Amino acid sequence: MRGGLAAAVGAGLAPPSVLWRAENHYPAIHHPDYNRGLQKLAREALDAAGGRVRDLVDERVVGSCLTTEPERLEWGHRLRLERVVDLALWLDHYRPEITV
Known part of the structure; x- marks a missing residue:
């Protein structure tokens, strides 16, 4: 999720690093x-x-x-x-x- 409505809906459910990270079609663990x-x-x-x-x-x-x-x-x-x-x-x- 990236900002906007998605961040508002997810507030309190996911950490800010997840809510505001850049979109990625294939997220990976680094x-x-x-x-x-x-x-x-x-x-x-x-x-x-x-x-x-x-x-x-x-x-x-x-x-x-x-x-x-x-x-x-x-x-x-x-x-x-x-x-x-x-x-x-x-x-x-x-x-x-x-x-x-």
């Missing part, structure tokens, strides 16, 4: 703890499922995302790690037959 947790989940995804995820991603690209300090992890790196986690969840849920 906290190093999120990045740290995301890196952990991506490592687990690469190590699990019999290597299925590892077979489908470019480890050179993902590897640099995993070794970057969480405080310095860029938006694009986060997206790559989120896709690794998404892929692992998708493979676990649907269990498709994939031959590489």
Whole structure:
């Protein structure tokens, strides 16, 4: 929400930092703890499922995302790690037959 009526309606329900922040079609968390947790989940995804995820991603690209300090992890790196986690969840849920 950004100012105006939305801020008036949300007064007392959300902090001012939320009510008055710039609009963003895809809000993201910019906290190093999120990045740290995301890196952990991506490592687990690469190590699990019999290597299925590892077979489908470019480890050179993902590897640099995993070794970057969480405080310095860029938006694009986060997206790559989120896709690794998404892929692992998708493979676990649907269990498709994939031959590489």
